[in-house]
Amino acid sequence: MSLTEFEEAVDDAIDRIPDDLAQSMDNVAIFVVEEYEPGPAEPADTQLLGLYEGTPLTERDAWWDAGSLPDRISIFRGPLMRLCDSREELVEEILVTVVHEIAHHFGISDERLHDLGWG
Numbered sequence: 748m749s750l751t752e753f754e755e756a757v758d759d760a761i762d763r764i765p766d767d768l769a770q771s772m773d774n775v776a777i778f779v780v781e782e783y784e785p786g787p788a789e790p791a792d793t794q795l796l797g798l799y800e801g802t803p804l805t806e807r808d809a810w811w812d813a814g815s816l817p818d819r820i821s822i823f824r825g826p827l828m829r830l831c832d833s834r835e836e837l838v839e840e841i842l843v844t845v846v847h848e849i850a851h852h853f854g855i856s857d858e859r860l861h862d863l864g865w866g
Contacts, residue, residue, distance in 0.1 A: 774815065778822070
């Protein structure tokens, strides 16, 4: 899948988020990134499909608004492409990854997401 097609699949996944939830998202940007770069304390071979970086809505207070940078959701194209054997599987895994990372924006933990089947 080309980069353009991958980005369109991410956009389609975002469009599948219910309108009331999408309208509740606040100050968050979603990016397609080719590869995850592990931090200094992580093993060099760490692979992530997506990453949420920011302050979840459930933890924001009055202090948060003043000058806060947008939260960032990264969807990692390389790991997703390597994980999936077909275009159909890739599109489904992109959806799961986008939903998973957006859920973190709403303060939902990995454990709860796994319980809900979005792990």
